[in-house]
Amino acid sequence: MTERTFSILKPDATRRNLTGQINAVIEAAGLRIVAQKRIHLTDAQAKKFYEVHKDRPFYGELVGQMTAEPVVVQVLEGENAVAAYRDVMGATNPKDAADGTIRKLFALSIGENSVHGSDSQDNAAIEIAQFFTDAEIVG
Numbered sequence: 001m002t003e004r005t006f007s008i009l010k011p012d013a014t015r016r017n018l019t020g021q022i023n024a025v026i027e028a029a030g031l032r033i034v035a036q037k038r039i040h041l042t043d044a045q046a047k048k049f050y051e052v053h054k055d056r057p058f059y060g061e062l063v064g065q066m067t068a069e070p071v072v073v074q075v076l077e078g079e080n081a082v083a084a085y086r087d088v089m090g091a092t093n094p095k096d097a098a099d100g101t102i103r104k105l106f107a108l109s110i111g112e113n114s115v116h117g118s119d120s121q122d123n124a125a126i127e128i129a130q131f132f133t134d135a136e137i138v139g
């Protein structure tokens with residue numbers, strides 16, 4: 001089933017000039033980048049986006065890292081896009097990520113793990129709506 005998921009190329013990726021290399025892995029996995037913009041997240045945007053983690057010990061560090069430098073927010077489209085992108089991202093902790101995955105190839109640590117992807121279709125819709133209007137998504 002064709003669906004959409006939300007992706008962030010995180011500050012550790014933009015800082016190291018890796019957005020093109022990561023997009024190449026995304027596209028090679030059969031996902032289409034149907035919306036994309038480079039933005040600098042505000043503190044309020046990052047806190048809202050990661051609100052689900054607000055009681056976790058890493059929340060403050062996460063918000064700090066996500067607002068330190070620009071990110072690239074994206075909408076990806078393809079067959080089972082949520083699961084397909086999670087497969088190509090690899091495990092949250094790069095130490096556990098499979099060979100060939102984005103996090104195995106590029107991530108520095110569990111915090112600076114290069115990419116975010118939605119964990120469900122419901123969250124994908126919520127996350128996409130936080131950053132894109134319908135008119136900005138061009139399949």
Ligand code: CMP
Nearest residue numbers: 053058062092110111112113115116117
């Ligand atoms: P992400 O998929 O963006 O969702 C939450 C982020 O919190 C996660 O990727 C990691 O970058 C970050 N994080 C930092 N420490 C941890 C941790 N111990 N467990 C899970 N996520 C963590």
